Amino acid sequence: MRPEDLASALVDGGLDREYVVETVVESFRDTVSEDEVIAVVDRLVTERDAEQAGWPDSGPVLDALAALSDKGIVMRADFTCCGSCGAAEIGAEAGDDDRGYVFFHHQDTEIAATGGGLMLSYGTFDGTDPTVVGREVVEAVVAAGAEVKWNGSASRFIHVTPLRWRR
Secondary structure, three states, X not given: OOHHHHHHHHHOOOOOXXXXXXXXXXXXXXXXXXXXXXXXXXXXXXXXXXHHOOOOOOOHHXXXXXHHHHHOEEEEOOOOOOHHHHHHHHHHHXXXXXXXXXXXXXXXXHHHHOOOOEEEEEEEOOOOOHHHHHHHHHHHHHHOOOOEEOOOOOOOOEEEOOOOOOO
16 A cells, blocks of 8 residues: 555544554555554654644534534534435434534545535435525535535535635
8 A cells, every 4th residue: 555545544534543554454464564554654644743733623614514503403524434324324413403404424525635625415304495404504604715516406415615624
């Protein structure tokens, strides 16, 4: 495995050092030693930590999305592995007063980390028009200073782009 491949595994912020070391050691146990993997991963983590020095804990887009919880919209970041799992599991995250949701899953996080923007899934828990929640999400993201591509259709994701992923 090349250092660039390891770096991409760390860049989205969803994988920790121990997991990366364990995965690489397991995948390449016959070709590299654990000490070699640890040395490369430690160098990459140190480089990423230096790059992130001074970054805020979360960006304005994530802050704006998190604030939607005050309006009864559940927000989850890097939630589940994929959209199907996210859609199946988001209902379990809702409280009694929650009326809708917005989330992005790990595959979305990986795409955002490599410069592809962030895709947001959204909807309602009671079967009412999901575009109401979609409009609120768009409004919050735009107010945070980001650009959004969305045609207003309930069948389309909200695409935040461009977006510099900082996590």
